Amino acid sequence: MLEKIKRHPKLKWALIILLSLIALFFLFFGSIYFGMWGKIPTSKELTELKQNKATQVLAANGELIGKFYVYDRQPIEFSQLPPYLIEALIATEDARFYEHDGIDNRSLLRVFFKSILLQDESAGGGSTITLQLAKNIYGRRDFGIFGIVINKMQEAIIAKRLEDIYSKDEIIELYFNTVPFSDNTYGIESASLKFFDKNTSELNLEEAAVLVGMLKASHYYNPRIFPERSRLRRDVVLMQMAKYDYLSMEEAEEAKMQPMVLDYKSYSHDEGIAPYFREQVRKKVSRVLDTLKNKDGKKYNIYRDGLIVHTTLNYKMQQLAEEAMIEHMTALQEQHENSYGNYAPWIRNKEILQDAIKKSDRYQKLQKEGLSEAAIMEKMDQSHPTELFSYDGMETKNVSAIDSISHYLKFLNSGLLAVDPGNGAVQAWVGGVDFRFFKYDHVAQSKRQVGSTFKPVVYAAALESGMDPCSYFSVREVTYEDGWTPSNSSSEGDDPHMNYNLKMALSRSMNTIAVKVLMETGIGNVINQARKMGIESNLPEVPSIALGTASLSLSELTTAYTSFVNNGHYSEPYYISRIEDGNGNLLAEFKPEISKSRAFSEKTRKIMINMMQATVNEGTAARLRYRYGLRNDLAGKTGTTQDNKDGWFVGMNPELVCVTWVGNDDHRIGFRNTAIGQGANSALPIFGGLMQKMNADSAFDEITGSRFTPLSSEMAEMMECPPQERDNFLERLFSGSDQKRENKPKKKKKKKGFFQRLFGKNDDN
Incomplete structure (x- = not known):
């Protein structure tokens, strides 16, 4: 065979080439096999x-x-x-x-x-x-x-x-x-x-x-x-x-x-x-994982390690909360835009638009590239296909960056936080109307003036200081030392000789009386009461704090209201119960944070619940009854801030505290009028819609069917007084116009005689 190969050079070279190819193949395979x-x-x-x-x-x-x-x-x-x-x-x-x-x-x-x-x-x-x-x-x-x-x-x-x-x-x-x-x-x-x-x-x-x-x-x-x-x-x-x-x-x-x-x-x-x-x-x-290490001594990776995060969220309630929010905001947005018509501030107010343009990511990026103001505006005025948010469905239009900014300026936004008051476990969390287009979370990141939702803090402080719930205060306006004169938005403020007890004043959200209750109680005492209820934000020491001029987060306000339901102990909202690795091994566990001391007495707590039930039954939140047909045992408080910038509502029963907020992210754009912007119209309907949906689902019977403990006969008797009374002729005759007379309440525990009213010391002094 070898002789035959030697006599045929072509065969010899063919064999050499074949063997070389085989050798090269094995060398090549070996280089792969051994990791080259x-x-x-x-x-x-x-x-x-x-x-x-x-x-x-x-x-x-x-x-x-x-x-x-x-x-x-x-x-x-x-x-x-x-x-x-x-x-x-x-x-x-x-x-x-x-x-x-x-x-x-x-x-x-x-x-x-x-x-x-x-x-x-x-x-x-x-x-x-x-x-x-x-x-x-x-x-x-x-x-x-x-x-x-x-x-x-x-x-x-x-x-x-x-x-x-x-x-x-x-x-x-x-x-x-x-x-x-x-x-x-x-x-x-x-x-x-x-x-x-x-x-x-x-x-x-x-x-x-x-x-x-x-x-x-x-x-x-x-x-x-x-x-x-x-x-x-x-x-x-x-x-x-x-x-x-x-x-x-x-x-x-x-x-x-x-x-x-x-x-x-x-x-x-x-x-x-x-x-x-x-x-x-x-x-x-991510913050928690930064403090933990796995068995290899390395930090866990939230994106790669297949962890299991158990939260407190109620899946069904979250779905219903999102549905209720979208349903209401779709209608409210239309109301909002129609109310302004052709005079909308997001179109007519050039200062607002220019400010929004300069704060935009696009503008700041172009500015960092060294472009002149004229060049930046020229680029931002160039049109290109853009997906825009709309309640009618997403739509792609050929618009400029400036057009897009103007488009988003008009939108109201919303926040909702619902917790179990017994332990603070978050049941539903809605941070805005659409996360794709509005990343800012109005539950976790936003602080806004809370309006009249702060009044229950004032009234609780007053009761704790010894004020009788049957104390009467005149509705008339008073000018305070700084020249500030609070007024009422309702027609009930028209009669300066009308007096209301605390329950009536709170349920009708009378601003003039809230400030008088604050001044009688003491600003320091009210702020101290807020701290006892879990509010940590800065609270200005001014009379206007009674009307909610302090800026709080939804979380803080929710925390404060849990104390009314949770036997006087506030519960801080928490939303993660535990974190496990992929095999179910516990990595971290979280427990409810409930205050050890009580924010107020049981007597104060029950009176406040009774007052806020009146808000729902006959006061500013009564549309929960007549428009939404809710027959649940509910307490609540509406809130509207100055110039209708923010609308709030807090709704609660023994098993749930839910806070809703609605407003524009640009504080300079408020609602056109109080009829649209008041909390009862802007924020309350989200809660009303949610409760309607929960009532229709038997899975929520334990929550929707819960009832507040009725007042004891002793407490009920203590609060048995006419909700309002009008000054008699002589009181009207001698009240004059001295506004300083309104700095103290008039208590009507028993009726005064004629000469006492005529010549005695007036309780308004």
Whole structure:
């Protein structure tokens, strides 16, 4: 043989070339095998596979409300995979999966002869589930012209090692937990939740076929974007299952006749349920994780480590709160715009618009680039397609940056916080009207003047100082030392000789009387009372504090009102109960923060509840009864700030305290008039709508059916006095115009005689 080769030089050179190619192949393969083109994971490393996993955020009852992730992945076990899901995968992607050891030589030969030699595009790719798993886990890198060869060889080496380490069922489990689906979704559980809003174990045959069909080209067969294309691919999967006897032909045909119905739930940061709440959770969890380390001594990563965050949120209540807010704000926004007509400040007030332009991210970015004012304004006046927020649905218009800024200036915004007063557990959190377009969270970030919702603090302080609830105060206006003269917005302020007791004055939200009660009680005592109720913000030591000129957050105001329901102890809102790792091991736990000392006596607490019940039954919040038809046992307080800038409402019962706010983010833009801007019209309806929806759902019976403890007979008797009385003739005759006479209340515990009223010391002095 050797002699024959020697006599034929061409044969000799052919052999040399062949042996050289074989040697080069083995050298090339060896360079890949030993990591010269990038390290290949060892068998030991493959036994400790750890993929980036999405952190899950769960509501109080375990419902998934959101995730934090780089890749949306949520691992599950093999036992949670329905048999037809596995069969659909094998029939479509790797029919001989249980016969090969990671590399299907028959498929490779088919690909070589049919695809390469015969140019038959229907030959398939020859890739196995195990090879795809290797690619899913480690991805592919760019090696230039050798890239496909190097990546394929690396995947083949990894696939062989995976087959040596894991059983076939374990490989299937790993595959389904790592395979990419549409919309940046990784793993079957995340895909099942996103496209069908159900766990993998609950998928039916047709849904499983849709998801498996997506694997061929996740974007091309995205059922959200290309439903018909996805449906046809689903049918191919069903026919493949019939071809390999996983289904009968009749079963496949019947399944093909079923419509493809999605129940799409986005878990993106900007969309889905409770986006403002989820962002607040993300911030707090990130801060907590900075203080913790895993078993390797490294910090946990909220986006990669698959943590489980348990929150206090009531999933159903959150849904209803968001619905109630949108329903009301849609109508209120229209009212707001119509009231201004062609004289809207976001159009006519150039100062407001120019200020908003200069505060915009676009303007400041151009300014940092060194452009002149004229050049900046020229660029900002250039039109381009822009998606704009609208309650009628998102719309894309060709507008400039200036047009866009003017568009958003007109929008009112809103905030809602509902808690369990017994422990402060947050039940619902609505930070604004739409997180995609309005990132500012009016629960966590905003502080606004609270208006008349501060008055219960004043009245509680007065009762604690010994004031009788049957004390009467005149409604007439008084000018105080700084020249400030508070007035009432209602017609009841027209008669300066009318006197109201505390209950009537609070329920009708009489400004003149609230200030008189404050001055009688002492500003210092009122501020001290606020501190006892959990209010920490700066409170100005001025008479106008009685009307809520102090700026507080929704959280602070909510905290203060819990003390009225929680036996005098305020409960600070908390929203995370515990954080666990992916295996359920506790990393951090959070307990309610309830004040140890009482803010006021039980007597004061019950009287205040009774007064605020009157606000709902017959006062400024009475529309809860006549317009919303609520028959629940409720107490509450409306609030409206100066020039109708802010509308507030606090609604509560023994099981719930809910605070709502409505206003414009630019303080210079208020409501056109009090009829629209008062808290009873702007903020109360959100609470009213929420309570209507809760009343219609038996799941909330424990909350909606709760009742306040009635006043004892002794307390009820103590408050038995006419709600109002008018000065008699002589009192009107001698009251004069000396406004200093209004700095003290007139107490009417028993009727005075004629000469005492005529010549005695007047209680108004």
